[in-house]
Amino acid sequence: MIKLDNRLAAIAALVRLDKRICDVGTDHALLPCYLYEQGARNIIASDVNENPLSSARENIARYGYTDIQLILSDGLKNIPPCDDVIIAGMGGELIAEIIEGCAFITPDTRFILQPMTKAEILRRYLYSAGFGIMLENGAFSAGKAYTVMLVRYTGEKCAIDDSFAYFGKNTDERYIRKVNSQLEKLANSSPELRSIIREETL
């Protein structure tokens, strides 16, 4: 049985196993292998670099889950239509760029996103481009707090305020504490951000 850390487990929990799944920037392909083990059968593992793709290939062969399709692709450029698109472990700006390049969005397409940095830029992009965050969960792994978003296209474009850009829909206390300390630092050069710090968790 593949054991995922809390961050990858929080991502896996939002994936629909009976849909066409793509893990963009799969690296080791641990997540696709886990999803296969859980019963998913239509899975693409993709990466822009050959090295991660060959370590993905080795893992897939080691587990014997050779139905998982491996595709070399910059973002979604070479990816056929999928229903659940996972983009995890990258910066928020890169995730936004990859979504911007998606050619197969329907009302049923879901994005499971886990930005390592710049989540506020990703949230601003999503709402300005007509996407909405359905839910956002916290994950705590190796001493770090993460956010995992479930996103779909709504067609409604809007601007979001600073508070929503930084915290999103995540109510996990450890994530809020992490964003608070990020805001403390940013407030040195942008004092207006001090007002959105969530004092109750300090």
Ligand SMILES: C[S@@+](CC[C@H](N)C(=O)[O-])C[C@H]1O[C@@H](n2cnc3c(N)ncnc32)[C@H](O)[C@@H]1O
């Ligand atoms: C830090 S790893 C994250 C691996 C895995 N998704 C996770 O969350 O554990 C980032 C991976 O994204 C890949 N990557 C970076 N830019 C990419 C792009 N434009 N398209 C596809 N993959 C990309 C890298 O090659 C690397 O394997």
